[in-house]
Amino acid sequence: MKVNKDSRISMSIDLIWEEDNVKHVENYFIRPHMWLDADTLPRNLYEWLEGKEVGDIFESTYSAGELFEPYSSKNILPIKWISEEEKKFFKVGRFYPLETLKGREGKNSIEKPFFRCIEKRDDLFFADFNHPLSEKKCTLRAKIIKVVEQSDVKCGTGGICYDWLSEFGFGIGMQAKFKQIETDFYSENSFTVEDPDESGIFYESNSSIINIDLVLKNKIGEVLENIIGDNSKILDIMGRTTPYLRNNPDITIIGLNKEVSTLNKKISSINNKNIFKDFRLPYYDNQFDIVICSFCFEYIPHPHEFVSEVKRVLKTDGSFVTIFTNRYFKPKSILLWSELNDFERLGYLQDIYKKTNFKEVNTYTSRGYLRALSDPEAVIDRHSAPLFLIKGYK
Numbered sequence: 001m002k003v004n005k006d007s008r009i010s011m012s013i014d015l016i017w018e019e020d021n022v023k024h025v026e027n028y029f030i031r032p033h034m035w036l037d038a039d040t041l042p043r044n045l046y047e048w049l050e051g052k053e054v055g056d057i058f059e060s061t062y063s064a065g066e067l068f069e070p071y072s073s074k075n076i077l078p079i080k081w082i083s084e085e086e087k088k089f090f091k092v093g094r095f096y097p098l099e100t101l102k103g104r105e106g107k108n109s110i111e112k113p114f115f116r117c118i119e120k121r122d123d124l125f126f127a128d129f130n131h132p133l134s135e136k137k138c139t140l141r142a143k144i145i146k147v148v149e150q151s152d153v154k155c156g157t158g159g160i161c162y163d164w165l166s167e168f169g170f171g172i173g174m175q176a177k178f179k180q181i182e183t184d185f186y187s188e189n190s191f192t193v194e195d196p197d198e199s200g201i202f203y204e205s206n207s208s209i210i211n212i213d214l215v216l217k218n219k220i221g222e223v224l225e226n227i228i229g230d231n232s233k234i235l236d237i238m239g240r241t242t243p244y245l246r247n248n249p250d251i252t253i254i255g256l257n258k259e260v261s262t263l264n265k266k267i268s269s270i271n272n273k274n275i276f277k278d279f280r281l282p283y284y285d286n287q288f289d290i291v292i293c294s295f296c297f298e299y300i301p302h303p304h305e306f307v308s309e310v311k312r313v314l315k316t317d318g319s320f321v322t323i324f325t326n327r328y329f330k331p332k333s334i335l336l337w338s339e340l341n342d343f344e345r346l347g348y349l350q351d352i353y354k355k356t357n358f359k360e361v362n363t364y365t366s367r368g369y370l371r372a373l374s375d376p377e378a379v380i381d382r383h384s385a386p387l388f389l390i391k392g393y394k
Helices: 043-049 084-089 164-169 214-225 258-262 303-313 335-339 342-355
Strands: 007-019 022-030 057-062 076-080 095-097 114-120 124-128 138-149 233-237 250-254 267-271 288-294 314-324 359-367 387-393
Touching: 007 164, 022 164, 043 057, 043 138, 214 359, 214 387, 288 303, 303 314, 303 342, 314 342, 342 359, 342 387
Parallel strands: 022 359, 233 250, 233 288, 250 267, 288 314
Antiparallel strands: 007 022, 007 138, 057 138, 076 124, 095 114, 114 124, 314 387, 359 387
């Protein structure tokens, strides 16, 4: 079926951009109730769609300011300090919700949900409300997944119109530095755990950490299938990736997760060491092709030392993959994790990868996909949990 003015379509969109020698790919799924003649899309994508079919791919590169609102100095506001404590709270390079400026002079002059602290002085700081990608060149790639005629759609949308670019673009770019200035992520208690109880019970099963929906599980399997080969020798931190692997690599698992012993996978060895207490890895240098850390980096109170150990046990040109989502158990996470939004967490991980000298660092995000209606949580939130991934090579 070809796209026409009465069609509703679904597409998988990739936005590709680079900064500081890091490649970023942001994947987003446009939902099937899209109205071709009502929704807001980039003009050249809109014009391209008519007459196309499922499987057709669009690609276009946009200069800075073409896809997102152009950078403007008018979007930067000077904000006076109102307390000494506030000077510690706002950190250069970090993003904050507009509500943190509540009651300030000039607060209402720019109505945007987030701003970035870009400079601090003795009497004030500067809040930048520009989109993080306003000065970046971007490539947009879109693939048509499904096409239905309006008359074939059983549920009405009531004439809802979506600005898909704004929805898709929210948050992306926050992992990047501001004009190559190092982001100030850290404070004295950044790596403090809210609940320091060393009881291992919390870590002994996947289900006690995070409830991963089926759509996210399949997405993880799909992405890792392109990274891991059947002959790969991998180290799975806490065993939280092994259940989603589609291929059959040689797996070594370390961590307190007792559920891994029941998995029908080619597991060479399991070490029940508590890595959250002791970051040292009991393996030889240059032992693994890939180390994967899924849904547990947020609980590690010694991240730099841990990643240095990961690098030690990796073979030359081996890769380190970290995966997380927006769900986690706050009492056991480090305080910094809770302070950051999802995309800033990628920036934090990127900072650690860079400081431990990993090369060819790249990130991947995937959002917007829908849970099946049979999922009990679909009644609360139809969206699948988002996927955030970072990879680097030794």
